[in-house]
Amino acid sequence: MKRADKRQLLVEHYLDFYSAAYALLRDEDDAKDTVQEALVRTLVQHGVDDVRNYCMRVVKHLCIDIMRRRKTLVSLDSVTLVADLDNNELLRLVEQKKSELSPVEKALLELHHEDGYTLSEVAAMLGTSTSSAKRLLGAARKKLKEKIEQEI
DSSP states (O other): OOHHHHHHHHHHTHHHHHHHHHHHHOOHHHHHHHHHHHHHHHHHOOSOSOHHHHHHHHHHHHHHHHHHHHTOOOOOSOOOSOTTSOHHHHHHHHHHHHTTSOHHHHHHHIIIIISOOOHHHHHHHHTSOHHHHHHHHHHHHHHHHHHHHHHO
8 A cells, every 4th residue: 555545534533533532541641642653653663554453543542551551441330249348438449459450441431332333333433343342341341340249
């Protein structure tokens, strides 16, 4: 693919890349910087057949790196799992156990459950298939539930 064609394709999908980065990072400047870095890496990479998916994977990996450095994601606003815990204790417990999950697992849970994205939208943001996102989300839910149940 010619560099000009690659550049045009990336420009056409800029909003997709930015939306994915912003959904994961929740910061405009970090999302813009991440997409810019991903675009540069994609433009200089040779032999890429599917430029859009390659760039989306680069965006995802850069976001994960940033989330690891931050060691933080947006917390759950409200959860009602156990009646005998008050909200503060429950939120603290969920946040603590969520921090033990991988950045991708945390992102999946938050994008789908907190931000209301459909599985198809989450899959597109993460550059994976819907069935893969569904499988990963189910595994993340199960893991979080087990961690919380162990504590209770």
